[in-house]
Structures are given as C-alpha cells and as structure tokens.
Amino acid sequence: MTAPLLKVDDLHIALSTESATYNAVEKVSFEIGRGEAFGLVGESGCGKSITALSVMGLLRRPLSLGGGKIVLDGEEIQDASAAEWRRLRGKRIAMIFQEPMTALNPLSPVGRQIAEMFVLHQGAGWTEAMDRAEDALRQVQVPSPERRIRDFPHQLSGGMRQRVMIAIALACGPELLIADEPTTALDVTVQAEIIDLMAALCAAKGTAILMISHDLGLVANMCRRVAVMYAGRIVEQQAADAIFAAPRHPYTQGLINSLPRLGERSRRGRQRLQEISGVVPSIAGYPSGCRFNPRCAAVTEVCREVSPEITPLPADGLVRCHHHG
Amino acid sequence: MRPLKLPRLKLSGGTSLWIGGGLVALAIAVAIAAPLIARTDPVMDANLMNAEIPPGLDFPFGTDAQGRDIYSRIVYGARISLTVGVVSQILNSLIGVTLGLTAGYWGGWWDDVVTGLTNLMLAIPSLIFALAIMAILGPGLVSLVIALGLTAWSYSCRVARAQVLSLKGQGYIQAARILGYGDLRIMFTQILPNILGPLIVIATLGMGGAILSEAALSFLGLGIRPPFPSWGSMLSEARDQITTAPWLSVFPGLAIFFTVLGLNLMGDGLRDILDPQSTTRRT
Amino acid sequence: MAEPLLALDDVAVHFTVGGVLAGGVKILKAVDGVTLDVKPGECLGLVGESGCGKSTLALAIMGLVPPTRGRLALEGNDIKTIDRMATARTVQMVFQDPYASLNPRQTVRRTLADPLRIHGVTDKAELEGRVADMMAKVGLRPEQADRYPHEFSGGQRQRIGIARALILRPKLVICDEPVSALDVSIRAQIINLLLDLKDEMGLSYIMISHDLGVVEHVSDRVAVMYLGRIVEQGSWREIFEDPRHPYTRALIAAIPDPFHRAAVTAKAKAKGEIASALNPPPGCHFHPRCPMKEDRCASEVPELGAVAPGHVAACHFRDRHPI
Numbered sequence: 001m002t003a004p005l006l007k008v009d010d011l012h013i014a015l016s017t018e019s020a021t022y023n024a025v026e027k028v029s030f031e032i033g034r035g036e037a038f039g040l041v042g043e044s045g046c047g048k049s050i051t052a053l054s055v056m057g058l059l060r061r062p063l064s065l066g067g068g069k070i071v072l073d074g075e076e077i078q079d080a081s082a083a084e085w086r087r088l089r090g091k092r093i094a095m096i097f098q099e100p101m102t103a104l105n106p107l108s109p110v111g112r113q114i115a116e117m118f119v120l121h122q123g124a125g126w127t128e129a130m131d132r133a134e135d136a137l138r139q140v141q142v143p144s145p146e147r148r149i150r151d152f153p154h155q156l157s158g159g160m161r162q163r164v165m166i167a168i169a170l171a172c173g174p175e176l177l178i179a180d181e182p183t184t185a186l187d188v189t190v191q192a193e194i195i196d197l198m199a200a201l202c203a204a205k206g207t208a209i210l211m212i213s214h215d216l217g218l219v220a221n222m223c224r225r226v227a228v229m230y231a232g233r234i235v236e237q238q239a240a241d242a243i244f245a246a247p248r249h250p251y252t253q254g255l256i257n258s259l260p261r262l263g264e265r266s267r268r269g270r271q272r273l274q275e276i277s278g279v280v281p282s283i284a285g286y287p288s289g290c291r292f293n294p295r296c297a298a299v300t301e302v303c304r305e306v307s308p309e310i311t312p313l314p315a316d317g318l319v320r321c322h323h324h325g
Numbered sequence: 326m327r328p329l330k331l332p333r334l335k336l337s338g339g340t341s342l343w344i345g346g347g348l349v350a351l352a353i354a355v356a357i358a359a360p361l362i363a364r365t366d367p368v369m370d371a372n373l374m375n376a377e378i379p380p381g382l383d384f385p386f387g388t389d390a391q392g393r394d395i396y397s398r399i400v401y402g403a404r405i406s407l408t409v410g411v412v413s414q415i416l417n418s419l420i421g422v423t424l425g426l427t428a429g430y431w432g433g434w435w436d437d438v439v440t441g442l443t444n445l446m447l448a449i450p451s452l453i454f455a456l457a458i459m460a461i462l463g464p465g466l467v468s469l470v471i472a473l474g475l476t477a478w479s480y481s482c483r484v485a486r487a488q489v490l491s492l493k494g495q496g497y498i499q500a501a502r503i504l505g506y507g508d509l510r511i512m513f514t515q516i517l518p519n520i521l522g523p524l525i526v527i528a529t530l531g532m533g534g535a536i537l538s539e540a541a542l543s544f545l546g547l548g549i550r551p552p553f554p555s556w557g558s559m560l561s562e563a564r565d566q567i568t569t570a571p572w573l574s575v576f577p578g579l580a581i582f583f584t585v586l587g588l589n590l591m592g593d594g595l596r597d598i599l600d601p602q603s604t605t606r607r608t
Numbered sequence: 609m610a611e612p613l614l615a616l617d618d619v620a621v622h623f624t625v626g627g628v629l630a631g632g633v634k635i636l637k638a639v640d641g642v643t644l645d646v647k648p649g650e651c652l653g654l655v656g657e658s659g660c661g662k663s664t665l666a667l668a669i670m671g672l673v674p675p676t677r678g679r680l681a682l683e684g685n686d687i688k689t690i691d692r693m694a695t696a697r698t699v700q701m702v703f704q705d706p707y708a709s710l711n712p713r714q715t716v717r718r719t720l721a722d723p724l725r726i727h728g729v730t731d732k733a734e735l736e737g738r739v740a741d742m743m744a745k746v747g748l749r750p751e752q753a754d755r756y757p758h759e760f761s762g763g764q765r766q767r768i769g770i771a772r773a774l775i776l777r778p779k780l781v782i783c784d785e786p787v788s789a790l791d792v793s794i795r796a797q798i799i800n801l802l803l804d805l806k807d808e809m810g811l812s813y814i815m816i817s818h819d820l821g822v823v824e825h826v827s828d829r830v831a832v833m834y835l836g837r838i839v840e841q842g843s844w845r846e847i848f849e850d851p852r853h854p855y856t857r858a859l860i861a862a863i864p865d866p867f868h869r870a871a872v873t874a875k876a877k878a879k880g881e882i883a884s885a886l887n888p889p890p891g892c893h894f895h896p897r898c899p900m901k902e903d904r905c906a907s908e909v910p911e912l913g914a915v916a917p918g919h920v921a922a923c924h925f926r927d928r929h930p931i
Contacts, residue, residue, distance in 0.1 A: 191862060272800060497710050519712065
C-alpha cells in the first residue's frame with residue numbers, strides 16, 4: 001500500500017481547566033489515503049471535532065495537543081510553527097464547518113472571499129482571481145455565478161452558502177478536505193445535493209475527505225472507511241459496508257439498532273426500538289476501564305477495570321472491546 | 326518601538342463586589358447607628374462659640390459656620406442620602422420594569438406609547454426634569470424622592486423590554502401560553518425571575534446616580550433645605566468657604582464619593598456575577 | 609366513522625411582511641389551504657422542510673395564531689368558540705429544544721404543579737399525587753422533583769417537557785421535532801416513551817419531523833407539506849411504499865440508504881434550493897425542482913386528487929409509473 005496522505009498516530013488532546021486536566025481525546029490513530037473519503041462518526045462531545053481541529057493546528061486554550069503525531073505526506077506537522085501552519089491551511093488542508101453563516105465574512109461579497117484564496121496562496125492578481133472565483137462558483141453548481149459573486153452571505157440560502165464554503169475550501173486544490181458536519185444545518189433534500197457535490201468534486205480533483213458527522217448512514221454512504229468515536233476514543237473502524245452489515249462494537253451495534261430505518265416497518269412490522277441505556281458521559285466524568293461500560297449490555301467485570309486495547313479486524317479494520325464480535 | 330502598556334486596572338467580579346459591598350455596608354451601618362455614634366445632635370447643637378473650627382480632637386471633622394459638629398452631620402446625612410438613593414430607585418424600578426415588561430410582551434400600540442415615552446425621558450436632561458417636578462411639589466425629602474423616582478425609570482424600562490423581547494420566543498414561554506397561563510402570570514412569574522440580573526445591576530448603579538442627583542439638587546438649594554444635614558446641602562452651605570474652611574466641603578464630598586463608588590463597584594461586581602456573557606467573568 | 613378529534617378545513621395562515629421601506633408589503637402564505645384530520649388514538653406524521661409551514665400550522669392548531677381563512681375544529685367545535693383554558697386541556701405540545709423549553713428558575717415540581725393549580729386543582733394531596741404519577745410515567749425518579757433543569761441531561765429534560773405536556777391529560781399532543789436536538793444514542797428512549805404513553809393514555813399525536821425514519825416508525829397516517837400546502841397524504845404504508853408525489857419521492861431519495869430498502873431510486877432526487885414562501889413558483893410550487901416536470905406544471909396548480917381511497921397526491925402525474 002502506498003504511503004497514506006494523512007496519518008494520525010496515538011493522538012492525545014488535553015483539556016485544562018482551573019481544577020484539573022482531562023484527556024478529551026486519547027489514543028486516536030487513523031490513516032487517510034490519497035483521494036480517499038474517510039468518515040469519523042460520533043455524538044456530540046465525543047471529540048471528533050477537536051480531532052479535526054488538531055489536524056488543522058487550530059487547537060486553542062483550554063485545549064492543547066497532549067501527545068501523538070500528525071503526519072501529512074510523510075512530514076510531521078503537529079509541532080509546526082504558526083507561519084508553517086498558515087502555509088498549510090487553505091493550500092494543502094482545507095476545512096468546512098457546520099454553520100456557513102458564521103464561517104463566512106458577512107461584510108464581504110462571496111466572490112471576493114473565494115478570490116482571496118487565489119490572491120493569498122497563489123499570488124494571483126485580483127482581476128484574474130475574481131474570474132477564477134466565478135468559475136469556482138460554477139463548479140459548485142451555483143446558478144448565475146456571474147451575478148452571485150457580488151452577493152453577500154446573508155442574501156444566499158443555507159445550501160448556497162455551503163456551496164460557497166466548498167468553493168473557498170477547494171479553490172487552491174488542497175490535498176485534504178475536512179468537513180465537520182457540513183450538512184447538519186441544512187434541509188434534507190439540500191443535504192443530499194451538497195453531499196453528492198462534495199463527493200463528485202473531490203473525486204475529480206483527487207482531494208481526500210475527512211467527513212465528520214453524527215449520522216452513521218450519511219457517512220457510510222459517502223466514505224470508503226468509517227471510524228466510530230465514543231468518549232474521546234476510536235472504538236471501531238471498518239469499511240463502510242462492513243460497519244453496517246457486521247458492526248463489532250456494542251456501541252456501534254446499539255447506534256445502528258436504535259434508530260428507526262426506512263423500510264423496516266414494512267418488512268417486520270413496528271418493532272420496539274432497542275434503547276441504549278444511560279447518557280453520554282461528560283469529559284470530566286469518563287468512566288474507568290472501557291468508557292462505554294455503564295451503558296453496555298454485554299458488560300463484565302473486566303470492562304469496568306481494564307481499558308480495552310485495539311483488536312485488529314480483517315480488511316484493515318479494528319475494534320476496541322474486550323468482547324467484540 | 327513597543328507601545329506603552331498601562332497596568333491593568335480591572336478588578337475581577339468578586340473583588341468589586343467585596344470592596345463595593347463593604348463600602349455600602351459601612352454607609353448603611355453608619356446610617357442605622359447614627360444616634361449611637363454621632364456625638365451631638367446635628368441640627369440643634371449649634372454653638373456659635375464653636376464656629377468654623379478646623380478638624381481636631383474635639384471635633385474630628387471640624388465645625389461649620391453655625392458651630393455644628395460636621396462629623397455628626399455627616400453621620401446623620403447618611404440616612405438622608407441612602408433613603409433618597411434606595412427609595413427613589415425602588416420607585417424607578419417599579420415604574421420602569423412594569424412598563425418595559427408589558428411593552429415588550431404585548432407589543433402593538435402600547436409598545437409604541439412606552440417606547441415614545443422612554444425616548445422622550447431619555448432626551449430630556451434628567452436634572453432639569455427633576456427640577457421641574459421639585460418646583461411643583463416644593464422642597465423636602467418626600468418631593469425629592471418622588472422627583473428622582475419619576476425621572477430615571479427609562480433605563481430599567483429599556484433593559485426590561487429588551488430582555489422580554491429576547492425571551493418571548495423561548496420554549497417555556499410558549500409552553501406557558503399553551504398551558505393556559507394568563508399574560509400577567511407569564512410576565513411576572515415566568516419572565517421576570519429570568520431577567521432580574523441586569524435589573525438589579527441597574528438598580529444598584531441607579532442608587533449611586535440618585536445620591537449624586539440629590540447632592541446636585543440640594544446644592545442648588547432645591548433638595549434638602551438647611552438646617553437638615555444632607556451631604557448635598559452641606560456642600561451648598563460650604564460654597565463660600567471653600568478656601569477659608571475647606572473641611573466643610575471635603576468631608577461631605579468624600580462621603581458622597583465613597584458611597585457612590587461603593588454602589589458602582591457593587592453594581593459592577595453583581596453584573597459580572599449575574600451576566601454569563603460578561604468578559605470579566607472568570608471561565 | 610368516529611368523529612375526528614381535530615379537523616382542519618382549507619386552513620390558511622397569511623402574514624404581511626415588509627413595508628414602505630422594505631420594498632413594499634408582501635404576503636407570506638405560511639399555510640395555504642390545508643385540509644386534514646386526526647382521529648382519536650391516531651398518530652399523524654407531518655413531514656416537510658424549512659418554509660413548508662408545519663410550525664405555523666402547529667401554532668394555529670394550538671390557537672396561538674389566528675387562521676386567515678378556513679375552519680379548525682377540536683372535537684367538532686370550532687376552535688374560535690373554545691376558550692383558552694379548555695383548549696389547554698385538549699391540545700398540548702412537546703417542543704424541540706430541551707434546553708430552551710423549561711424555565712431555568714423553576715423546579716420540576718413547580719413546572720408540573722403550576723398548570724394543575726391554574727386549572728383548578730387545589731387539593732395538596734391531589735397535586736402531589738398527580739405530579740409524582742406523571743414523573744413516574746416518563747421515567748423520572750420522585751426525588752428529582754425538587755431539582756432545577758440545569759441539573760438534568762438533554763434526554764431527561766425532554767422527559768420533563770413531555771410530562772408537562774401530559775399533566776393536564778390532553779387528548780392531542782403535537783410533538784415538534786421531539787428528538788432532533790437529542791444525542792443520537794438516546795433518541796430511541798424518547799421515541800419508545802412517546803409510543804408507550806400514547807397507548808397508555810389513549811393519546812393522538814401530530815408528529816412533526818424532518819426525520820423520515822422516525823415518521824415511518826411512529827405514524828399511522830402521514831401528510832407531506834411543501835411551501836404551505838399538503839402535497840401528499842395517506843397511510844404510512846402508502847406514503848413510504850408507494851409515494852406518488854415527486855417531492856415525497858425526493859425526500860425519501862435524499863436519505864442515506866445503506867441497506868437499499870427505500871422504495872425510490874436516486875433518480876428521484878430533487879434539484880436546486882427550496883423556494884421562498886414569500887415568492888413561491890407559479891403553478892405547482894415544486895415544479896422548478898421536479899425531475900418529472902412538464903410544461904403544464906408551471907401554469908396549472910395540481911389538485912389534491914385521490915390515488916386510492918384515503919391516499920391523495922397533488923401532482924398532475926400521480927397515476928404515472930414512478931421513475
């Protein structure tokens with residue numbers, strides 16, 4: 001296998017408050033190949049967003065990198081200087097966020113915000129950059145791009161703004177696009193279009209995607225491999241179809257079985273949804289041993305005391321559980 | 326060349342509250358204990374033989390032109406200043422909060438009326454307005470309290486209204502309407518408890534403002550009239566002797582200064598503690 | 609046939625927006641002619657995206673927003689003739705955001721007991737009893753009654769919200785996206801709870817959700833809304849196994865379908881953005897985005913016509929074989 005584009009190795013992210021320091025993210029390791037779509041799934045508070053921020057060098061107090069390596073195309077970048085990070089961001093790694101309204105400058109026309117990328121990273125002149133911005137809007141399927149480049153963010157709908165964000169992110173042809181819940185705030189029909197657009201554009205440009213979401217179905221549809229995070233750790237990683245067909249970690253199984261799926265009721269009548277008991281633990285209250293143990297149906301004594309290690313699975317998968325299977 | 330960095334003078338919320346609270350508590354204690362700690366009767370004990378004696382062992386703050394002990398007058402003056410500050414501010418809050426709550430909740434023509442009235446009040450210099458009311462009601466403590474109470478309600482009205490508008494859309498307010506709660510019940514049991522924070526801060530800062538207004542009005546001869554010892558009227562009486570008998574102005578001035586400072590610090594401290602978005606709050 | 613609990617007949621809710629300075633007064637037809645009913649013990653799923661009018665419709669049913677035209681009847685009586693207190697005892701609502709829908713300065717006990725007091729329950733023993741009973745029904749422990757909302761998790765707060773909606777023993781409960789704001793791993797708890805309570809207390813629900821999986825699971829009948837109008841209505845089976853309106857088909861096609869169970873293919877996906885309710889497209893509102901559109905769709909408004917008894921769709925081509 002050729003060297004991966006991005007390798008995250010044993011990542012630890014610390015959260016420091018006045019009273020204590022917590023391990024918000026622990027022992028996270030994954031690889032993304034060139035041009036590959038990789039999904040990171042988990043609920044709010046599991047640490048997926050801050051993992052993404054660390055790959056962009058955007059961790060700020062009270063969060064900090066507690067250990068581990070981030071390797072981009074063979075080069076370690078976790079200790080890069082501020083100037084080095086500025087050269088990476090936008091040019092080699094780009095990110096899009098959930099709320100495009102807060103990520104776009106409300107006082108600047110969207111065409112200009114796209115053009116800025118060409119000016120800053122590729123030394124283009126403004127006229128040329130604006131032309132290329134119009135092109136970029138066309139690529140993200142914004143109708144009448146020649147008029148839209150002069151619009152301000154508030155004049156566009158949510159779906160349009162997200163397309164602008166994608167245009168900005170992909171403007172300089174980055175090697176990796178990190179998408180943090182990019183469609184959660186959008187309507188269902190618009191979501192589908194944006195996801196299709198992202199997948200198509202990235203495939204055409206050879207850009208790898210790190211897709212972060214709480215929606216396992218969405219991620220499995222779009223990505224080749226999926227990792228599931230719970231309470232700061234990766235608990236399972238498999239190929240997308242395998243993770244639905246044969247989930248190995250009780251949390252993944254719980255997630256898949258607890259959500260009503262289209263077509264289920266037609267096949268089997270209305271079945272009572274299988275609940276996962278308990279609540280998602282907060283960072284300050286992570287259980288000892290396996291972090292999922294208070295909610296796990298298959299819990300035993302060892303789960304409460306010993307933190308499970310990684311067990312490799314066939315086809316480059318892994319699971320973190322004492323009783324996987 | 327690096328820019329000049331001034332030392333940070335900001336106090337944290339907790340410190341402001343303690344210092345301010347301490348000063349205010351002292352003023353209150355003095356006011357309550359006045360008969361016990363004053364040395365003489367502030368009005369009656371006037372001995373012309375003792376006129377204009379500088380501060381010394383017998384008279385710690387000196388005496389005034391009528392031979393009255395300044396210290397005792399300051400101590401009794403605390404009662405007047407604090408009464409004016411507290412009562413007028415209570416009146417302000419009652420008027421302002423009621424108008425603001427109802428205007429924000431009901432909207433419509435009533436909101437237009439209240440907003441217009443508030444803008445009018447904010448446009449008129451408050452001291453002039455108070456003067457006008459005093460001119461009608463005549464001098465004295467009661468008229469002073471009423472005049473100040475009717476003048477400064479616009480701030481609490483504005484803030485109450487803004488808070489109501491931001492809370493109106495919250496789920497629990499809608500839920501209350503759906504459950505059959507009446508409008509007044511919603512305003513006073515659901516909304517008001519959730520907007521008390523900023524209102525308390527305004528009231529506290531307003532008390533300081535009221536005391537200063539009292540001082541100004543009494544200084545102009547329209548508030549508390551001599552021989553009653555309000556700090557403002559003491560300043561008024563001492564006008565002509567600023568150079569010859571400075572202690573007559575300094576002590577009442579300091580009393581006003583420290584009390585208002587205390588109230589302002591307390592207000593700042595309360596705001597920092599009650600307002601989750603304030604920047605000085607410790608995370 | 610049993611008298612419907614709720615009957616809406618050509619209900620419309622229009623708002624005027626803008627003014628001289630904003631470029632003229634426009635009419636926002638948030639709800640534009642909705643006819644539906646809810647029978648006792650039935651769960652009606654109401655599906656639609658932003659701008660479809662489902663929230664405004666909920667407000668109109670609650671009596672919080674007056675309809676511009678049409679008739680709303682609760683248990684046969686026109687809603688305009690029922691006083692607010694009686695409405696409160698018949699229709700209630702569960703809100704989407706558990707963090708904003710509880711008064712942060714009230715204990716659980718007060719949140720549940722106050723409505724009872726307002727509606728005339730003054731006997732202390734009865735109050736305590738009903739509060740304790742309701743808390744048990746939603747899965748809260750009695751000692752939690754004197755705690756404040758911030759001491760509970762999102763799922764627990766939603767349980768409190770459900771308890772509050774049911775404390776007056778209403779007959780119809782409108783659930784507005786009851787699980788969208790909750791963590792994924794606890795949604796099943798709340799959905800199961802809502803279904804259990806429905807059976808236990810003989811309730812009717814209007815389940816508003818954009819999550820088709822949830823709607824399919826809980827609903828008996830489903831109505832699909834787009835820009836203020838109902839575009840399709842039928843039993844859950846008809847809507848999900850044999851959808852006849854292109855918008856319904858687009859909604860289903862938009863859902864990630866890892867098990868390939870959906871009744872529609874990717875070809876049914878909608879194109880472009882949702883139009884603004886201020887300026888809806890002429891003819892069929894959905895035509896600019898419709899994969900099946902033809903010329904007449906831009907000028908003729910399609911009728912809500914029957915595909916089968918009880919299954920209606922507002923599309924000129926409702927009888928065509930689906931793509």
